[in-house]
Amino acid sequence: MVGYFLKRLAMLIPVLLGISVIVFFIMALIPGDPAQAILGSYATAENLANLRADLGLDKPVFQRYFIWLGNLLQGDFGSSYTLNRPVIDEVLDRLGPTLLLAGTALVLCSIFGLLIGVITAVKQYGWQDRFFTLIALLGISTPSFWLGLVLILAFAVKLNWFPVSGMFAVYGGGDLPDLLYHLALPALTLAAVATGVIARLTRSGMLEILRQDFVLTARAKGLSERKVIWHHAFKNALVNIVPVIGIQAGFVIGGAVYIETVFQWPGIGRMLVTAITTRDILLVQGGVLVVATCYVVFNLVADMVQHLLDPRISI
Amino acid sequence: MKENLSSLLEVRNLTIDFHTMDGIARAINGVNFSLFKKEKIGIVGESGCGKSVTVLGIMGLLQKPPAKVREGQVLFKGRDLLTLPEREFAEIRGSKISMIFQNPMTSLNPVFTIGNQMGHVIRIHQGLRKKESIEKAIELLQEVGIPSPEKRIDEYPHQLSGGMRQRVMIAMAISCRPQLIIADEPTTALDVTIQAQIIDVIQDIIDRFESSLILITHDLAVVAETVERVLVMYAGKIVETGSVQELFESPKHPYTQGLLGWITNIETERGKLPTIDGMVPSIFNLPEGCSFSNRCKQCIPICIRQEPPNIEIKPGVLCRCWLYSEER
Known part of the structure; x- marks a missing residue:
């Protein structure tokens, strides 16, 4: 087990080197x-x-x-000429809000996605299945920047339930409730697509698992249906879903670029957009490198969790 | 037939349909049989004749939909299982009636250890603590002949061979000393050398625990040495019932005769194996008369028109065939 994890960590080195090559040359080659x-x-x-x-x-x-x-x-990481400060300082300052936003979105999409997936699988062809499958499909096919604007219009402008943008209130904010209040809309928007993807994958995974012989064995043992589904079937389905959640984590961080722009969130995504338009090459390279590293690390964590869930997997 | 009082399980007119996109499949058509305490019966018949559906129906393990129990009763110690609330039925499953499945390679959950999976069933039915349930599981593994069970208990199914996994399934099935064990082709997926061992284990367990057994199999040799009474199924009906000896010595139904044909053939001559010509009728569209009429060499006009009654040829020997009826 430990050997496997060490091996996976060692495999990070060539991957990160490859990323550095791509990040550097793309920026060097653009006009x-x-x-x-x-x-x-x-x-x-x-x-x-x-x-x-x-x-x-x-x-x-x-x-x-x-x-x-x-x-x-x-x-x-060099120095940003537009900001006149080291790239690393700027990137690390911006990374926190992005990770907070992406992390919240990831938690939301995992909870909702898995829940919807299991419900739709268990109630296959029932009204719950049709209803939630439609919701998941809408989530996948709605562009997130558009969804963000619609949510702002509906919940911030019309209903006034949530703030339009930003991370803290300008006057008197700064505490946790204020943060959550500002976080709600962007995190929901960011989670929408990933929720749909995870829900659909969970549904098909669960349907497949529920047909397996060992589920019949579990029922024959006299376990309650809830135990059969959440204990025996779900843990098996999770083995295949966890890597996808890892990939979604990457997409969520990537998607943060739009969402941070729409919601004026002071994260790394918005920093990158500004840096690209001002040709602040070192800042772009540093930012992209850090985002890509996060992506790789999330996938690594997902693989490790998968390994812990399924004793059969090894490399 | 013995009195109803001593029967452990009584299946009355069990009729199960599958509602599919292609129409209604009549999988089980009025199955009647009873099983006495400590009795061992076998159900034989070719693939798709409804053996597994019958026992899954008894266990209440069919997916509904598509399956639907149209009519019938399953009386277990006088209580109709089919009308029990799911909660009470679940309490019987795995404790009073337990089941051993066909494919040990896929019947165990790959992500839980053996001890974990056995522990579940022991804990829910016997209310033991985790530590006690593991000790009990080790004991059970020893009973079914698994060497160094205290090591095996922490292993995952993929670390065990097929024969070992089937032993684990058996250990799990007997963990609550069930009064009835249903074994659905327990040896079909195993190597020939392992098959005999598994049958021995099952027989030994049944005798020691004084349980009843329903054994489903294709293997007539296994039937001959394991059970006392045999039900022969064809197209969702029981076409012949009788003691093992009766069945092998003088099969009554033309289908049973065909089924047993190859055994005598091997002893007497070499050459082409005898087969039963034709195909099993589609369960989506069963014929009006006898289901076997289209393949039967002794078919008479009434067979095609009307379904044969269940005729008691002698005590304990029932056959669903017009040849033995005086009304034909």
């Missing part, structure tokens, strides 16, 4: 000159060349990658 972006369109050619030399942009791209990677390994 647009950071020096031009910093100095503006009236800069002289001489000034541009000097700035490029200062930023190290005059060196070959491969050399730049290794310099960047070398600095990364020492914890130096």
